[in-house]
Amino acid sequence: MVKRLAALDENKCIGCMECMFACSRRVGRGGFDKSAISVRSAGGIERGFVIVVCRACKNPPCAKVCPTEALKERKGGGVILDEDTCIGCGFCVQACIMGAIFWDNERNKPIVCKYCGNCADYCVHDVIGLVELEADAYLVRVGD
Amino acid sequence: MKAKDMNRVLYVDLTKKDVKMEDRTDLFDNYLGGSGVAIKLLEEECPKGADPLSASNPIIFAVGPLTALYPSASKTVAMFKSPLTGNLGESHCGGRSAMAIKLAGYGAMVIKGASDIPVYLAIHGDDVKFRDASAIWGVEAQTVGRILREVEKGTGVRTIIRIGRAGEKLVRYACAVCETYRHFGRLGVGAVMGSKKLKALVISADKSVELPKAKRKEYKQVFDEIQDVVVKTDAMEKYHDLGTSGKIYDLNKIGGMAYKNLESASAPEEIARELSGENFAEKLLSRRVACSQCPVGCIHLASLREMYEPGYYFKTTTIVYDNEPIWATGFMLGLKRAEDCLRLIDTVDRVGMDVMSTGVILSWATEAYEKGIITNEHTDGLEFKWGDVQVYSDAITKIVEMQNDFYQNLARGVEHASSVYGGQDYALAFGGNEMPEYHTGIACYVNNLTGARHSHLDSAGYDLDQKLLGKEFTIEEVVEKLLEEEEWRQILSSLVVCFFARKVYTPEITLKALDAIGIENWTAEKLEDLGRVIHRAKMDFKFREGFDLSKLRIPKRIFEVPTPHGLLKEEDLRKAIEIYKAKIGRG
Known part of the structure; x- marks a missing residue:
């Protein structure tokens, strides 16, 4: 079954950013400028945190605006990026109203979640996790 | 990068x-x-x-x-x-x-x-x-x-x-x-x-740290090892569940916590229960948050809902609480309710003052007012009284505005204020810095007096005192242990890791962590030496600026109230300072 990353319970998020660090660690970086997930306060820490990550939409708007078809719809939902084909126009970033397409300034390419779940392995408070994409990818879960 | x-x-x-x-x-x-x-x-x-x-x-x-x-x-x-x-x-x-x-x-x-x-x-x-x-x-x-x-x-x-x-x-x-x-x-x-x-x-932030290619596997391994220890040590449970305030009740119970300007070393049972970490969590805790890249999440935020005008006008304020702010407001100023602590902590946070110093200064002022060396003329009509959260809140505003000589003097700390008005015997500052909560024994005061920052975090004397309960020890041993701790903490604060993770970052783990990011050629001995070098560099700065261990003022009050180790003696403390002096080559 195809999986995606999901915010399971944002209320438990403590804003430690471990998920963001874990994502960039995959490519040997300390930091998060290569990360496909972002956590920010919901307008002041007292209001809790917002987790921004690709929710693997069906019929994804980001893929629809890609002029070179570098972003292709993944079977079951979400997208796959072919970096060689990408010209770095940034249309995908504008098309994603979730803000879930990040940008690699060094390489001038988008950063999109690969649904690998590495970040979730480091979330000790069980805020995020991989979930199976069901037939209806529009299903809204708690915390989405 | x-x-x-x-x-x-x-x-x-x-x-x-x-x-x-x-x-x-x-x-x-x-x-x-x-x-x-x-x-x-x-x-x-x-x-x-x-x-x-x-x-x-x-x-x-x-x-x-x-x-x-x-x-x-x-x-x-x-x-x-x-x-x-x-x-x-x-x-x-x-x-x-x-x-x-x-x-x-x-x-x-x-x-x-x-x-x-x-x-x-x-x-x-x-x-x-x-x-x-x-x-x-x-x-x-x-x-x-x-x-x-x-x-x-x-x-x-x-x-x-x-x-x-x-x-x-x-x-x-x-x-x-x-x-x-x-x-x-x-x-x-x-x-x-x-x-x-x-x-x-x-x-x-707009950059990341690029790890050497040859080290990436090792880095990930070491990271995972450390993460595992952080998550599994008692630090996680201790600091995430109740936060730093989790120790308040027990510390009070052993009689190791200054209450009302150290009138005694423990608050009455009902006050201790009210101001305990357990009570704050059950009644007022609204969210726990973390510093960057720390899975512990020790930061505890409380939600205080108050009516401020009739007609269902409420306001809800988020206020951060920790062990020290609860002590400095609640215990030192004799507040009776957790909500009062939050109100005062909020006032202090808004003007941006150190809550520990503020609590000690106001508790000195209260005792001085009780004893009559401070009068309404000084206080501009404020009647300092234990537990009166409104008076303390007003006093904080007056300190910030410095509207008369008295408040100007309070704004310079308790060492200074007591040098002007008297009451030095109960002006609880060490090396010019207002004391932390601990009245646990000789080690916490050797820490306060000799620590480079005059902070309880310099050498954790309070911790040593509690470990030594029921044991025999010499003053020499106490000084030695404190100095050793303070020197190692220089390494922790140079790496820089949080002191709450001090048990995780042992010399062995530290070396591994450095090596895995390409910082090689360190050994346990070199780290130990560096701890000493940094500590001495700080002391050199202090001596350059006129610090004199022999001239440290010790408020008499600390010898009048029993600690869990019994009454302290000034001669023992003075002796400890002399030993310390000799050990750092200033004897």
Whole structure:
């Protein structure tokens, strides 16, 4: 079954950013400028945190605006990026109203979640996790 | 940015509104980062005898090699000359500060000079701007954060370090507030910022640390090993569940906590229950949050819902609480309700003062008022009374506004105020810094007196006292253990890791962690030596600025109230100081 990353319970998020660090660690970086997930306060820490990550939409708007078809719809939902084909126009970033397409300034390419779940392995408070994409990818879960 | 290229120092000259960046690999190679590099930069930048509130006093912010790379390496060290003690000032803070400084591309920042107009610094990676802060001068610390959040970029990956009114007005124990709920709390860095007309720093990350290819596998392994220990040690449970306030009830129960200006060393049972971490969590806790890259999440936020006007007008305020603020307000000032502690902590946070110093100063003032050496004439009509949260709140406002001589003197700390009005026997400051809560035995006071910052975190004497309960020991052993602890803590604060993770970062783990990011050639012996070198460098700075171990004032009160080890004797403490002097080569 195809999986995606999901915010399971944002209320438990403590804003430690471990998920963001874990994502960039995959490519040997300390930091998060290569990360496909972002956590920010919901307008002041007292209001809790917002987790921004690709929710693997069906019929994804980001893929629809890609002029070179570098972003292709993944079977079951979400997208796959072919970096060689990408010209770095940034249309995908504008098309994603979730803000879930990040940008690699060094390489001038988008950063999109690969649904690998590495970040979730480091979330000790069980805020995020991989979930199976069901037939209806529009299903809204708690915390989405 | 490569792991080894994290040695850049940002120099900001507020007088000339000028910046430069310099590679200081020379310092980072030899002193790691954090406290080690900061004391060296302070030596370079702070002229002998500098007035702490003059342009010549620099503020150093430093992070370390482990920052943004390992769990709980989440702290920034601030170093400066303290306007409270007139000597070495050092204060640590978490929040997002360390991550932001490191990933903006700096190992340290040196803030020099003084601006002619209020400014704030917007540091977005290499882009450093001076911005006019006239519009936010006079604005409370929390609101400044809200405003700057909206006008500056870097959402989620930045720190906002700012001062409140207390810093602007040069209250000697003003703090700098970071991410609304964290503080560079002790020793008055907020006043130093105020003297420079520096209202805030916004620093945002735009880089990452590139690890050497050959090391990536090793780095991931070491990271996982450390993460595993952090998550599984008792630190996780201890600090995430109840937070630092989890120890309040027990400490009070053993009679090791100053109550009402150390009138006794424990509060009545019902007060201890009311002000315990358990009660705060059950009644008021609303959210737990973390510093960057720390899975523990020890920061505890409370929600206080209050009616402020009839007709169903309510306000709900989020207030951060910890062990020390609860003690400084609740125990020292005899407050009876947890909600009262929160109200007072909120007042202190808004003006931006060190809550520990504030509590000790107000408790001295209350006792002095009771004893009649302070009168209504001094207090401008305020009747200081244990438990009266409104009076204390009003007093804090008057301290910040410094509307008469009395409040001006209170704004200079309890050492100074008691030198003017008397009552030194119960003015609970050590080395010029107001005491922490502990009345646990001889070790906590040797710590307060000899520690480079006169902070309980210098050598954790309170912890040693509790470990020694029921055991036989000599004063020599106590001093030895404290010195050893203080020296090792120099390494922790140079890496820079949070002291709550001190059990995780053993010498062995530290070496592994450094090696895995390409910082090689360290050994356990070299680390131990460096701890001593940094500690002595701090002491050298202190002696250069007139510190004298033989002339330390010890308030008589601490000998009049039994500790869990019984009554302390002044001669024993003096003896401990002499031993300490000899051990650091100043005998």
